[in-house]
Amino acid sequence: MAEISSDVIRGYNDTMILSILIKEPSYGYEISKQIKKITDEKYVIKETTLYSAFTRMEKNGYIESFVADPDPEGNGKKRTYYRVTQDGRDYYQTKCEEWELTKEVIQRFIEK
Numbered sequence: 001m002a003e004i005s006s007d008v009i010r011g012y013n014d015t016m017i018l019s020i021l022i023k024e025p026s027y028g029y030e031i032s033k034q035i036k037k038i039t040d041e042k043y044v045i046k047e048t049t050l051y052s053a054f055t056r057m058e059k060n061g062y063i064e065s066f067v068a069d070p071d072p073e074g075n076g077k078k079r080t081y082y083r084v085t086q087d088g089r090d091y092y093q094t095k096c097e098e099w100e101l102t103k104e105v106i107q108r109f110i111e112k
């Protein structure tokens with residue numbers, strides 16, 4: 001089975017992360033587990049890639065971070081969570097539209 005090239009998917013890491021965060025705020029490890037699960041383990045995002053994306057998207061105003069206890073009783077260590085901003089929702093929509101156009105163009109070159 002072919003593997004997904006990191007070069008091919010790099011431009012859509014933000015889209016995958018935002019898709020998860022639009023549903024609810026989350027933290028890095030949980031987001032990476034979700035990506036692995038949703039893709040049936042066909043794509044595993046590297047930790048450095050994930051945190052670089054967080055830094056870039058926060059700088060661009062697409063997400064914001066906050067620190068919270070992992071459970072209501074305050075047990076365990078505090079975690080940095082991320083949530084999507086309205087600019088992030090708009091960016092996500094733009095990336096989804098871009099993906100549809102990309103698929104349409106590339107499909108014209110795929111022979112079955």
